[in-house]
Amino acid sequence: MTDRSCQAPDPATRTPRTRLPPGACDAHCHVFGPADRYPYAPDRAYTPPDAPLAELRRVHRTIGVERAVIVQASCHGTDNTAMLDAIATSGGAYRGIAIVDGGVTDAELARLDAGGIRGVRFNFVRHLGGAPDLDVFDAVMGRIEALGWHVVLHLDAEDILEHAARIGRLRVPFVIDHMGRVKARGGLGQAPFQALLDLLRNPLAWVKVCGAERVSSAGAPFLDAVPFAAALVGAAPDRVLWGTDWPHPNIAGDMPNDGDLVDLLAAVTADAGLRQHVLVDNPARLYWA
Structure with missing residues (x-):
């Protein structure tokens, strides 16, 4: 295990100036622990402070969010209990979006589906361990298609070309994390x-406009990500x-402060109709249809 600690989130969440539409969805968030109830994975790459439900x-x-998609993070590994x-x-x-391995059974996939899981996540990012076992990846893709699930790809944009052929073969929707x-x-x-823009010509391709703090080279308030x-x-759209x-x-x-991130989104989607698409209509179609 190459373990490192994480910063805690800003506890003083500001009320955003922007009012979110009814049914607004935070389509990428996590729950961590508490560790005494939901232990972290022994082989985790980092140990977060508890961030409970x-x-x-x-x-x-x-911030005015009414719906959410909880994404399983690698620190909890394939134990999706906290999220479920x-x-x-x-x-x-x-x-929810689960993490599974090649040994996952049909019964476990059915249990996850009944528990509100609508996809799986695979990490390709180097500092979190790099690309997964691609044979496992391909096998899991074949199994989730029948469930109507999708796959979330956590990768660096420069890796899109490296994995373009595999991504192009996908028969399920795929979502690119963090721009x-x-x-x-x-x-x-x-x-x-x-x-990344070229990839979005594929009708199965989705992208999350989150992680402005990861994209920004200037730091807070992350305006260079807009x-x-x-x-x-x-x-x-x-x-x-x-x-x-x-x-x-x-x-x-x-x-980042999460209230400020809402206002940053307003700079991206100044049109209320567009904001309705991104915050309400699109997640409803992918996760609640």
Whole structure:
């Protein structure tokens, strides 16, 4: 295990100036622990501070979110219990993205589906271990198709070309996390970002315009990430999702405030109709249809 600690999220969530539409969805957030009830994976690459469901709910009340997609993070490994328990208490307002391995059974996939899981996540990012076993990846893709699930790809934009053939063979919808973790300092014309825009021509491709703090090269308030998010929304307005990424694990620079991230989204989607698509209509179609 190569373990490192993470910063805690900003506890003083600001009330955003922007009022979110009814049914607004945070399509990328996490629950971590508490570790005494939901232990972290022994082979984890990092150890986060506990960020339990009660805190996630507080943040969502403050910023005006009514629905959420909880994404399993690698620190909990393939034990999806914390996420499933959170979904079970939500009255249908939460969905989830699981992490599974090649040994997952049909019975376990059925249990996850019944528990509100609608997809699986695979990590390709180098500092979290790099590309997964690609034979396992391919096998899992074949099995989730029958469930109507999708796959979430956590990768760096420069890796899109490396894995283009495999991505092109996918028969399920796929969602690119965090704007492909492109670096703003490279500008809109940089090859990795152009590859991401090209990928969005595929009708199965979705992207999350979250992780502004990961894209930004200038630091808070992360305004240099806005042109990238706006370009992605413009390229595929019906296949874009937004999320806070709370509690923002593995942030090396400025910790974002989730209320400010809502206002940053407003700079990307100044039109109320477009904001309705990104925050309500698109996640409803992917997760609640």
